[in-house]
Amino acid sequence: MPALPSPPHQPLQLVHADERLLVLNKPPGLLAVPGRGADKQDCLWHRVLAQYPDALVVHRLDQATSGLLLFARGAQAQRELSACFAQRRVRKHYVAELSGRFAHPGATGSVDLPLRADWPNRPRQMVDVDAGKPALTHWEVLSQSCDRTRVKLEPHTGRSHQLRVHMLSLGHPIVGDALYAPPSASSASPRLLLHACALELLDTQQRWQCPADF
Numbered sequence: 001m002p003a004l005p006s007p008p009h010q011p012l013q014l015v016h017a018d019e020r021l022l023v024l025n026k027p028p029g030l031l032a033v034p035g036r037g038a039d040k041q042d043c044l045w046h047r048v049l050a051q052y053p054d055a056l057v058v059h060r061l062d063q064a065t066s067g068l069l070l071f072a073r074g075a076q077a078q079r080e081l082s083a084c085f086a087q088r089r090v091r092k093h094y095v096a097e098l099s100g101r102f103a104h105p106g107a108t109g110s111v112d113l114p115l116r117a118d119w120p121n122r123p124r125q126m127v128d129v130d131a132g133k134p135a136l137t138h139w140e141v142l143s144q145s146c147d148r149t150r151v152k153l154e155p156h157t158g159r160s161h162q163l164r165v166h167m168l169s170l171g172h173p174i175v176g177d178a179l180y181a182p183p184s185a186s187s188a189s190p191r192l193l194l195h196a197c198a199l200e201l202l203d204t205q206q207r208w209q210c211p212a213d214f
Contacts (some may be wrong), residue, residue: 006042012051015208020077021070022048023199025210033057044069045053045176059085062161062189064178067094067196068210075168078110084201091105093198094163095212096154097193098172102149102178104108107141110168115159124179124189127169135159135165148175189214 013025031043048055055071057079072078084090114132118124136156143150153163164180173181176189195212
């Protein structure tokens with residue numbers, strides 16, 4: 001897949017800053033961290049470093065996904081916060097617009113399907129019940145229109161493209177998903193309608209929210 005152009009430089013959308021960590025709202029289309037090649041060096045981390053030279057990466061969001069991204073300030077904070085993510089002591093909520101009408105407002109459920117890389121078609125991921133890594137997503141229907149369903153998603157694991165593949169497995173891909181949705185759904189929005197709207201550190205009970213702009 002060719003590299004997507006980065007969004008133009010704009011002031012950082014800083015949600016929270018203290019001596020230990022930073023929380024920012026990543027715009028869609030911007031890499032969280034640099035990729036391979038000179039054309040993939042512009043990323044949120046590099047933009048943050050210009051103002052906060054001690055910022056270090058703790059977790060990531062897909063390039064197409066917008067929303068809350070946390071950076072540690074210094075190596076000790078990075079070790080502590082990385083352990084929180086690895087040990088699942090962080091709660092993350094996303095909001096997404098799915099193609100088609102799915103369940104009814106207030107309905108809840110889970111998708112428990114193992115995932116692995118679809119090697120011939122990287123960066124795509126795929127369900128593989130035999131060789132995949134465990135992946136669990138909880139969903140809740142928030143609202144519906146004639147051809148879309150708005151859902152809240154809570155991943156309990158952090159597999160690559162987990163939310164996108166799990167929603168596809170339900171027969172309702174995320175609108176604007178150029179990798180997984182059929183043309184009718186992928187072309188219905190100029191961006192992927194997936195946003196990391198809430199982030200909570202369970203140990204410290206710190207919680208940040210950032211509503212989606214869609």
